Amino acid sequence: MSIESLDPDEVTAADILGSAIERREDPALITGDAEYTDDIQLADMAHMSVVRSRYGHARIEGVDTSEAEEMSGVIGVYTHDDLHREDTPGGGSFELPTGWLLPSLNNVSHPILAKDHVRYQGDAIAVVVAEDRYQAADAAKAVDVDYDRLDAVTNPDEALDEDAPELHDDAESNVAFDWEIGDEERTAEAFESAAHTTSIDITNQLVIPNAMEPRAAVADYSPGTDELDVFMTTQNPHLHRLLMSGVIGHPEHKLSITAPEVGGGFGSKIHHYGDEALVSWCSKLLERPIKWTATRSETYLTDAPGRGHETNAEIAMNDEGDVIGLRVDTRANLGAYLSTFAPAVPTYLYGTLLSGQYDIPAIYGHVTGAFTNVPPVDAYRGAGRPEASFLVERLMNRAANEIGMDPVEFRKRNFVPDDAFPYETEVAVVYDSGEYEKPMNEALDLLDYENFRERQQEAREEGRYIGIGFSCYIEACGLAPSELAGQLGAQAGLWESSVVRFHPSGTVTAFCGTSGHGQGHSTTYAQIVANELGVDYDDVEIVEGDTDEIPHGMGTYGSRSAAVGGSSLVMSARKVVDKAKEIAAHQLEADPEDIEFAEGEFTVAGAPERGMTIQEVATQSYLAHDMPEDTEPGLEATSFYDPDNFVFPFGTHAAIVEVDPETGEISFEKYVAVDDVGNQINPKIVEGQVHGGIAQGVGQALYEGAEYDDNGTLVTGSLQDYAVPKAEHIPEMTTESTVTPSPHNPLGVKGVGEAGTIAAPQAVVNAVTDALEPFGVEGVEMPMTPERVWKAVNEGATAD
Ligand code: MCN
Structure with a gap:
């Protein structure tokens, strides 16, 4: 029993919301026309490869980069100390942000390149930048790391055992936090009065992401303008912009993050990894575009499970x-x-x-x-x-x-x-x-x-x-609710923002701060906006995943896009209709109270022959020859929607x-x-x-x-x-x-x-x-x- 998809042309404007129309994203995806991060080629672009820990747990006694530095095509090899040298781009924490949403944490340090201690197989130790990807990978293999191996522990029960090897000096017994919810006493009373109790011991195993597109980033720094443009596989570009600006010390307003087509995330591309920050830092240092694309083996080792x-x-x-x-x-x-x-x-x-x-x-x-x-x-x-x-x-x-x-x-x-x-x-x-x-x-x-x-x-x-x-x-x-998130200690709100903009010709571009990566937002968001404005579905274009184009956003995760991003679009569209109504009333020489709006058309109550479409209003709003008093030209609106x-x-x-x-x-x-x-x-x-x-x-x-x-x-x-x-x-x-x-x-x-x-x-x-x-x-x-x-x-x- 499968739902048959419909050609949008067969669906009337009045029925567009709720219709099983086919995804407009698919032709580009299935014909290879879509552009992913690794498809991006920039002039003079160099490539980065990461030297990763071979072991699950070790002290680093030394890192010898001399052989790698001499290899063909190698531009530079950088370790933890290089991030903090005075002659390299500074000002960042070079630490990854951790532990949002839980105040009572043992918030241990997480340097983007390990200093003297690696704590998982794949932990980053150094990066190599070379003219091509293969030279970078070969040189990364030639970096000689002197390890002193330590005992490892990978299961939480074993890690909490008092004899377990400890990972961090400031996290005794490997405890990151101890948290409780509900009422212990009342629950104990319920158990005392129970006629029957049932218990269970469960292991819910660790699962590893397998996105078809591995993580990747391209950073392009322009020294003349101090602008840093980063293209990356992300589910939340705005949040990454905020976080990365602190990690590498680049001002947020001069940092742009774009998510090109993203080949699957399922939650694994919302976390701020170190690799993307390192590509950006290297681009600033070398004043060249740099690309990094994880190998499949790297994704297994480093994608957040x-x-x-x-x-x-x-x-x-x-x-x-x-x-x-x-x-x-x-x-x-x-x-x-x-x-x-x-x-x-x-x-x-x-x-x-x-x-x-x-x-x-x-x-x-x-x-x-x-x-x-x-x-x-x-x-x-x-x-x-x-x-x-x-x-x-x-x-x-x-x-x-x-x-x-x-x-x-x-x-x-x-x-x-x-x-x-x-x-x-x-x-x-x-x-x-x-x-x-x-x-x-x-x-x-x-x-x-x-x-x-x-x-x-x-x-x-x-x-x-x-x-x-x-x-x-x-x-x-x-x-969503920012208030609730704030009570829980979150460092960010969980609203969503959008802009709905009519062009002078009557077509529409809608921008949303979510960042789809396979969920079909271009289709469903266009259905929402077309329905609210009463315009043709094909006349609505959706833009997501670009911090330069969309003022603000919180991204796509926690199945929030329809409920929060979609609702934000509804609000923006309704604001546009409200403004258009004022303009229509003026043009039709009627009281705004008497103007009715249905299926994209404003009419005067009781005189349906007197009307104009919202698209005609849009054109008038930009011509701005005949506008109501105190009304600005143009027809667009912005909303920040924060649900209850x-x-x-x-x-x-x-x-x-x-x-x-x-x-x-x-x-x-x-x-x-x-x-x-x-x-x-x-x-x-x-x-x-x-x-x-x-x-x-x-x-x-x-x-x-x-x-x-x-x-x-x-x-x-x-x-x-x-x-x-x-x-x-x-x-x-x-x-x-x-x-x-x-x-x-x-x-x-x-x-x-x-x-x-x-x-x-x-x-x-x-x-x-x-x-x-x-x-x-x-x-x-x-x-x-x-x-x-x-x-x-x-x-x-x-x-x-
Ligand atoms: N939708 C709808 N009617 C509803 C609810 C949703 O038509 N009542 C539509 C939405 O408009 C959207 C899609 O269904 O086109 C999913 O919407 P929503 O449930 O709001 O979830 P998000 O778009 O926020 O996506 C996030 C969610 C998460 S958290 C993960 S993880 C995930 C997932 O979606 N990762 C995916 N689906 C994925 N699908 C693909 N192909 N790739 C991923 O990485």
Whole structure:
């Protein structure tokens, strides 16, 4: 059941919002016409290569650059000390910004080039600049680093052990922070009065980004003007401009950041890495354009991974099966240093969703952030929300099994009821709107759940093991309210800004501070603006991802673009209509109160023959021959939209799998996703986002996982060793939706970009567990490889 996409020309202007029109971005992408950072060629451009630590943990005794400096084509080799020399561009901190959104941190230093201590394999030690890329790479290999190796630790539980090697002098026992949420005492009381409790110990493994386009940057410094132009693969150019200006000491107003086409980010390109700052610094030093593009191996070593949780949790129930308490203790892997946003991920983005879709009267969550010898962990692929959803849905499933209640019935009886919205959870957030039974019921129909248990029994009698798993997820996204972010200690607001500008000829350019990188913003934003202005969809152009063109912006992450950026565009468009109305009234010699606006046309109430289009008004506004008094020429407006709350999409995903106990192979019979993302701007794009997210969730459940050896060396450091699912591994999906609009944004939308990746893993794990129930298997650790499944069945190696 797939949504058919429509040619925009077949859709009337009145129907453009909500139509499944095809993505206007795709022709350039699929014909190779789109320009990515590495496609940029500038005159006299040199190339940078980074010398990276071979070891997971070591002291640096010395760095000998002499051989590299003499090699053919080499322009310069620079180490930590060069960043601080008086004859090189100075004024920067040369430290990476860390730990936004959590005030009580052990905020350790993170130099962009290591001084005398490397803390993960891939930590940057020096850079080489040469005339071409190969010369730079060869010379980087010739830099001789004298290491004194240290013991490494890559797992958060082991890192917190008192005998573990410590990474930082000022972070005792590798503790980055100790954080709690909810009410410990009330939760303890709930457990004391419980008729039944269920506990679970969960590992949510570290996953590595695999964007098709590796990270890359081109920096071009003009000494005459002191302008520094940087092109880079980023999800948030404005934030990077702000942060980079401090890192390298270049004034923000003379720094421009442009995101050309970005080939996938999924949260891995919002963190401020050192490499992009180094390219920029080298360009200033050498007064030449410089390019750096990561190799695939470098991306495995240095792209910020996600997840990495070890959790013990328990849930308390009364004798009727009502959940009365939830207690969670999580140790979160933060990697070797605090990344830009990492501390917010296992705290505010995780702890605040521990109530799931359920009405739980007492919750207590405790999270310890641990430094380990892996790259800094950041907001990759869902960031905190998938970990919360996985935990809650695994625990709900286990609890239902233990008290002998159907997992669907158990969930339904504990759902937040429809009349309880807005619903304030015990963990500091207020769910905006929800109708949780609706997607569940729709999924049950699609799965023919009524007959499933009988079918399962029959299959078992034939020696076939099928199982069903549910995931009723909730997500907080539309990352926004600045006030809330400020209360949490954020150093930035989370609004979004936009400009809607009519040209004199009547066409429109709209600018937004989000920065799409695959989500189809040029299409959906044009639908929003065309709908508000009543102009033809083809007459609207969208501009994003360029700090010189767009006054301000906060970027794209946390599925915020539709809810926050889209709403900002609505506001700007409405301001444009208001101004145009004044001008139209003047030109039509009518009172503005009597002017009506519909489908792009202003008419005088009661005299529909007297009218003019908004495009005619735009032309008049620039001619400025006949304007109302005190009205400036031109027709454009700017808005900064700051919503009242997050948005909370939700839904039910469910998988039916068959497991072969003899080989451990898992195959899908069905995957059903019923998502509620509020009103949909473009159902085809929504469907595509859900599909991509499910592919990632299935990937985590069955294939992916970062593995490090005892020395902190990445074992899964290539596409041969890190199993990214191929098309053949992804189940056929049935996707449906229900619509519960968000009450607090003008579009009634909720985010969708991360829904699938948040929902899918636990649906698959719960299904496998259900299939293997006759073998006493209570769980299999992700990724559920055939080996792990086989061991669970045949050697009793059951995990939570
Ligand atoms: N949309 C819609 N109706 C809604 C909600 C959204 O039509 N009710 C549309 C939006 O207009 C937009 C798309 O769906 O075109 C996704 O919107 P939204 O959910 O607001 O998410 P963002 O655009 O902010 O994207 C961020 C989100 C995140 S956090 C990651 S991670 C992610 C993702 O989106 N990375 C992606 N999807 C990705 N898709 C691709 N192809 N590549 C990535 O790197």
